[in-house]
Amino acid sequence: MRVLVVEDEADVADVFFDYLTELGHEPTVVRSAEAALGRLQSDRPDAILLDINLPGMSGVEFLQLKRIRDAGVPIVAVSGVATESQARECLRLGAMDFIGKPIALDRLNAVLECLEPHALEQRLEQALREDRRRSPRVPVTLPVFVTDYGNASWHATAVDLSPHALKIRSRETVRPGHVVRLTFTLPDGGPSLTVMSLLTREDPDGFTFFFVNPTPAEAQRLTDLVAHLSRA
Secondary structure (H helix, E strand, O other): EEEEEOOOOHHHHHHHHHHHHHHOOEEEEEEHHHHHHHHHHHOOOEEEEEEOOOOHHHHHHHHHHHHHHOHHHHOOEEOOOOOHHHHHHHHHHHOOOEOOOOOOOHHHHHHHHHHHHHHHHHHHHHHHHHHHOOOOEEEEEEEEEEEEOOOOOEEEEEEOOOOOOEEOOOOOOOOOOOOOEEEEEEOOOOEEEEEEOOOOOOOOOEEEEEOOOOOHHHHHHHHHHHHHHHHO
C-alpha cells in the first residue's frame, strides 16, 4: 500500500519508513499536517499514519477538516502523550484506529493488513474510472505467465492491453475477484513485468485483469507503449 506517514520526529519517521518498506508498502514521510495537505493535492495514498502531536496544525485539527473526511482515506492515529479523551475524539472524527507510542510494529502490521482490502477496492475503482474515461486499448499477442497466490501457475496469451489492464485467453478457470501475478514481456525491448492483478471481468474472448500495484515507472512504460501502438 501507499502509506503517507505524518510524523515530525525524524528518528520515529525513519523507523516507520524502514518497517513499512520491509513489509512491501510504499511509504512517503512528511513532517507536518500542512505538508500532508500539500501532498494530498497531487497524490492520494492508500492509508495515512498520523501523529496527533504535530507542530502547527495538530493531528486532531487535520482530522476535523472536511476535505480530509470527504476523501475517505483510512487514517491510523498515533501518539505517545494523547489522553483517553483525545483517542476517543480521533475515532469519532473518523480515524480507523488509534495506537499509542511506543508502537508495537506487529500491531501496526495487523492494522495495515486490515486496511489492504479497502485500499485494493479504492485503487480498483479509480483504475476502472480512468480506463472507462480515456484509456485506449490496443490488440496484442503476448505470452503471459500466470501465478495465483496458492502457487498454482499456467501459461496464457494476452489479446489486448491498456495502461491499466490486460485481457488474456486462458484454459484455466479464473473467477472474478481472483488476484494473481501476471508476468509478461512488452514489445518495447525492456525487461519483463510482473504485476499483481485482479480479475474484474470475464468475456467470451477472455479474462480482463486490472493492474493493482504497478510502480510509477511501470505505469509510465505501459502508458507510453499503448500510446505508441495506438498510433501505429
